[in-house]
Amino acid sequence: MNPARRIREEIAASIQSGEWRPGDRVPTEQELAARYGCARATVSKALGELAASGLVERRRKAGTFVAHPPVHSAVMTVPDLAELIAARGEAYRWELASLETADAGDDLAGPALRIEGVHMAAGEAFALERRFIALGEVPEAADADFARVAPGTWLLGHIPWTQARHVIRAVNPTRKEAALLTTGVGAACLELDRTTWRAGRVVTHVRQLFRGDRFDLVAEFNAGP
Amino acid sequence: MNPARRIREEIAASIQSGEWRPGDRVPTEQELAARYGCARATVSKALGELAASGLVERRRKAGTFVAHPPVHSAVMTVPDLAELIAARGEAYRWELASLETADAGDDLAGPALRIEGVHMAAGEAFALERRFIALGEVPEAADADFARVAPGTWLLGHIPWTQARHVIRAVNPTRKEAALLTTGVGAACLELDRTTWRAGRVVTHVRQLFRGDRFDLVAEFNAGP
DNA sequence: GAGTGGTCTAGACCACAAA
DNA sequence: TTGTGGTCTAGACCACTCC
Numbered sequence: 001m002n003p004a005r006r007i008r009e010e011i012a013a014s015i016q017s018g019e020w021r022p023g024d025r026v027p028t029e030q031e032l033a034a035r036y037g038c039a040r041a042t043v044s045k046a047l048g049e050l051a052a053s054g055l056v057e058r059r060r061k062a063g064t065f066v067a068h069p070p071v072h073s074a075v076m077t078v079p080d081l082a083e084l085i086a087a088r089g090e091a092y093r094w095e096l097a098s099l100e101t102a103d104a105g106d107d108l109a110g111p112a113l114r115i116e117g118v119h120m121a122a123g124e125a126f127a128l129e130r131r132f133i134a135l136g137e138v139p140e141a142a143d144a145d146f147a148r149v150a151p152g153t154w155l156l157g158h159i160p161w162t163q164a165r166h167v168i169r170a171v172n173p174t175r176k177e178a179a180l181l182t183t184g185v186g187a188a189c190l191e192l193d194r195t196t197w198r199a200g201r202v203v204t205h206v207r208q209l210f211r212g213d214r215f216d217l218v219a220e221f222n223a224g225p
Numbered sequence: 226m227n228p229a230r231r232i233r234e235e236i237a238a239s240i241q242s243g244e245w246r247p248g249d250r251v252p253t254e255q256e257l258a259a260r261y262g263c264a265r266a267t268v269s270k271a272l273g274e275l276a277a278s279g280l281v282e283r284r285r286k287a288g289t290f291v292a293h294p295p296v297h298s299a300v301m302t303v304p305d306l307a308e309l310i311a312a313r314g315e316a317y318r319w320e321l322a323s324l325e326t327a328d329a330g331d332d333l334a335g336p337a338l339r340i341e342g343v344h345m346a347a348g349e350a351f352a353l354e355r356r357f358i359a360l361g362e363v364p365e366a367a368d369a370d371f372a373r374v375a376p377g378t379w380l381l382g383h384i385p386w387t388q389a390r391h392v393i394r395a396v397n398p399t400r401k402e403a404a405l406l407t408t409g410v411g412a413a414c415l416e417l418d419r420t421t422w423r424a425g426r427v428v429t430h431v432r433q434l435f436r437g438d439r440f441d442l443v444a445e446f447n448a449g450p
Numbered sequence: 451g452a453g454t455g456g457t458c459t460a461g462a463c464c465a466c467a468a469a
Numbered sequence: 470t471t472g473t474g475g476t477c478t479a480g481a482c483c484a485c486t487c488c
Contacts, residue, residue, distance in 0.1 A: 040479090045477095052274070061455075066386075068385075071302065072391075076301045163445075164297065164445070167443050170413040170416075172437075186397070188412075188413035189413060190395040210395075217393040220390050223388060227456090263459085265460090285467055285468090286473045
């Protein structure tokens with residue numbers, strides 16, 4: 001095993017087991033180099049990786065300390081609906097309801113596409129979608145065939161490396177939405193709002209509405225790498 | 226500016242701006258070392274950090290490539306309710322409803338505390354909570370005063386560095402829950418289930434129920450570090 | 451002032467996978 | 470086979486900050 005990796009994993013194990021508690025001091029680089037019989041640069045690399053993953057904090061002159069865990073943070077993965085439903089073994093279909101060019105979308109500057117449609121799983125409505133796409137950022141969208149392919153799926157291949165913000169809520173559907181989802185206005189639904197930026201400018205904004213009894217989100221947190 | 230940092234940031238900017246697209250090849254370490262006039266180890270460090278943050282992928286003999294962005298992943302932060310409500314400028318209070326020792330909790334092994342209560346904001350019910358705490362993992366919990374301090378707040382200071390899994394759903398409250406939240410059974414609520422492990426063993430499990438019109442979750446994704 | 455982390459170098463050898 | 474990343478070393482100097 002790599003010296004650096006070995007050092008990193010042994011220290012991570014000491015922290016995750018609770019043996020070393022938040023605020024405890026980790027031995028200095030020199031001490032660890034002597035203990036593991038390797039160069040200080042190797043220890044530095046291992047501790048730097050632990051610091052990058054948030055497990056320890058390093059302060060000059062003071063030393064390296066076990067970090068205090070984040071209050072509660074976790075990584076949430078929102079799948080592409082076509083893939084999600086296919087993974088469940090159900091037939092997926094996208095039904096375009098409307099497509100128009102709006103002079104300006106929600107918080108988008110300039111012209112945008114406004115798209116509405118339904119994601120179908122096994123012949124039943126699974127989610128409603130209303131989306132804006134900024135044509136100034138993704139001009140090719142004007143030529144895409146959104147009757148055939150869902151806009152989310154199409155965008156995956158056309159908007160590299162963005163920032164995004166998701167807002168998750170429980171809402172009651174409107175009468176029209178309830179009818180489309182074949183449920184009642186008193187049935188809880190999960191609303192997912194996602195805004196996507198590139199270089200500070202909004203690329204797309206989407207609102208998806210799911211039946212609460214057919215969809216939930218999972219977020220996981222794992223200390224260290 | 227550090228050579229390593231400068232290299233890292235210039236490459237990250239090229240990727241985030243869309244100039245370099247997913248799958249594109251990044252110059253080799255030797256080329257970058259020559260271009261920036263520094264040692265190859267310095268370039269290696271910069272590229273290693275970019276790889277750790279997921280912005281590039283590195284393959285021996287093949288080279289370094291701009292990574293394909295994750296489908297949709299984001300970091301969600303679930304605040305401590307006492308802090309969240311205080312940050313809103315409202316008075317926070319925890320009301321214990323019941324506390325008992327169960328022989329075995331949900332998916333916990335061994336004896337556990339079962340705690341139910343209500344988080345109050347500005348005098349009104351904000352969230353319901355039902356929690357199990359594994360006494361085998363956190364024996365001090367037996368002596369904590371959960372009438373005075375909410376279990377989540379107490380645990381923050383007593384369970385270092387764990388793994389966690391959150392499940393988020395939209396649900397309808399039962400008649401009893403609706404009454405406690407001063408809402409109706411037809412009003413959508415957000416349910417948050419969190420299970421917390423340490424060293425592979427469940428430490429605590431909590432289910433929180435929020436009025437959909439008073440609470441939402443936010444998750445953000447930012448490429449790179 | 452002194453101890454700690456932060457960074458860099460020049461060189462070396464290894465491991466791996468693509469050609 | 471060979472080019473690429475992966476890792477390590479021994480040493481050096483710097484930057485910060487706690488004492």
